[in-house]
Amino acid sequence: MSHDPITDSILDLIRSQDPEAAEIIAAEQDRQHSTIELIASENHVSPAVQHAMGSCLTNKYAEGYPGARYYGGCEFHDQIERLAQDRAKELFGCQYANVQPHSGAQANMAAFMSIMNPGDTFASLVLKDGGHLSHGMKINFSGRFYTPVHYPLHYEKSHPEFEQIDYDAVRDVCLEHKPKAILCGYSAYPRVIDFARFRAIADEIGAYLLADIAHIAGLCATDVHPNPFPHAHVVTTTTHKTLRGPRGGLVMTNDEELSKKINRSLFPGVQGGPLMHVVGAKAVAFGEALKPEFRTYCEQVVTNARALASALTERGYRITSGGTDNHLMLVDLTARDENLTGADAEAWLEASGIITNKNGIPDDPRPPRVTSGLRLGSPATTTRGMGEAEMVKIADWIDRVLDDGGDEATCSIVRGEVAALCAEFPMPSVAMAG
Ligand code: DSN
Numbered sequence: 001m002s003h004d005p006i007t008d009s010i011l012d013l014i015r016s017q018d019p020e021a022a023e024i025i026a027a028e029q030d031r032q033h034s035t036i037e038l039i040a041s042e043n044h045v046s047p048a049v050q051h052a053m054g055s056c057l058t059n060k061y062a063e064g065y066p067g068a069r070y071y072g073g074c075e076f077h078d079q080i081e082r083l084a085q086d087r088a089k090e091l092f093g094c095q096y097a098n099v100q101p102h103s104g105a106q107a108n109m110a111a112f113m114s115i116m117n118p119g120d121t122f123a124s125l126v127l128k129d130g131g132h133l134s135h136g137m138k139i140n141f142s143g144r145f146y147t148p149v150h151y152p153l154h155y156e157k158s159h160p161e162f163e164q165i166d167y168d169a170v171r172d173v174c175l176e177h178k179p180k181a182i183l184c185g186y187s188a189y190p191r192v193i194d195f196a197r198f199r200a201i202a203d204e205i206g207a208y209l210l211a212d213i214a215h216i217a218g219l220c221a222t223d224v225h226p227n228p229f230p231h232a233h234v235v236t237t238t239t240h241k242t243l244r245g246p247r248g249g250l251v252m253t254n255d256e257e258l259s260k261k262i263n264r265s266l267f268p269g270v271q272g273g274p275l276m277h278v279v280g281a282k283a284v285a286f287g288e289a290l291k292p293e294f295r296t297y298c299e300q301v302v303t304n305a306r307a308l309a310s311a312l313t314e315r316g317y318r319i320t321s322g323g324t325d326n327h328l329m330l331v332d333l334t335a336r337d338e339n340l341t342g343a344d345a346e347a348w349l350e351a352s353g354i355i356t357n358k359n360g361i362p363d364d365p366r367p368p369r370v371t372s373g374l375r376l377g378s379p380a381t382t383t384r385g386m387g388e389a390e391m392v393k394i395a396d397w398i399d400r401v402l403d404d405g406g407d408e409a410t411c412s413i414v415r416g417e418v419a420a421l422c423a424e425f426p427m428p429s430v431a432m433a434g
Helices: 005-017 019-034 047-053 075-092 104-115 167-177 195-205 217-221 256-270 276-289 292-314 342-351 379-383 388-403 408-424
Strands: 096-098 121-124 147-150 181-184 208-212 234-238 249-253 328-332 357-359 373-377
Touching: 005 019, 005 047, 019 408, 047 276, 075 096, 075 217, 075 249, 075 276, 096 256, 104 208, 104 234, 104 249, 104 256, 121 167, 147 167, 167 195, 181 195, 195 208, 217 292, 249 256, 292 328, 292 379, 292 388, 342 357, 342 373, 342 388, 342 408, 379 388, 388 408
Parallel strands: 121 147, 121 181, 181 208, 208 234
Antiparallel strands: 096 249, 234 249, 328 373, 357 373
């Protein structure tokens, strides 16, 4: 049984027709319910968002855009897509929103195609310093069909902004390479992004500013982190991280001509039929994010991240850049024990019911499958109602497990304690939604 009667009854229905699939889904439900989710890019959606995704909207082809579809029968699909667009525009204070991207990478692909031609140069932060694979990795479309140049962080330990973006160097890289676009917004960067400063550099060289706010979208929508508008020409995001919606993407702009290019780039350029059940769930999630409670949630996300970072610092771990301004932190494990790796820590913590991901730290000498760091985030635990006191408990468990080198008995004891805490803070349910 899960935390939620509607989810349980849907699972019973699936079980009656396909017990094999139902058991796997039920096991995953139990896993989510009984473990602490610290992966910074994950969250727990509300039952309304979850079940909008399971609705009849999945049955329909709706290629095209509201009012201009390639299939009949789209009356209500037009309505739900317009609702999602209007709510996205209100959330971020912009003029145009395309809610159809299946993912953040596809949102980025559409954005790239709208502001650059194949082969054009763009500036970004490299993956190993906190960027994303769609920000110019050679094996990704962004590195195969475009020409990335990367700007650095401050790598000198003595610098007051150690491991933070070196804006003077961003300008130098841009003046030297004259990129057609500058990309800011990251997957593993714990500090505030100065969008105005990026825009000033973009204006100096006549480049577009593209902000990928996938991680911090919820914080931007609630002004807990500065909004990329009006500075960015194009903003892309996922909808399932701090924004707490269904898995998917979103592209926004204030420029009418760019909005037309974005629409064409996404469909028919990158995608075929939109996932209308996900578009419907985006509308529901954006509606939730417009409520005052969501701002309170985002404030608590940052408070919790800071509490976890402080508690880990007190236990001898180093938080890169000295702390966090948002929902995530990168923990340098080697400050606690030079032999500790991200891969070991991830596995030992998983055995203890604490779900994390290994992550390189800036200038990490270890390869990506090993790493010296862990990336931790507070969005999911905050959704469950956990606060600073729970963050201290979590830091204690992390330290116990890592200090004991993943000892099986310790992991098993911690796993029991974690499950007990999770039972006190259930995942979102219909009852909680009132
Ligand atoms: N894979 C996502 C993350 O975990 O940050 C980014 O797309």
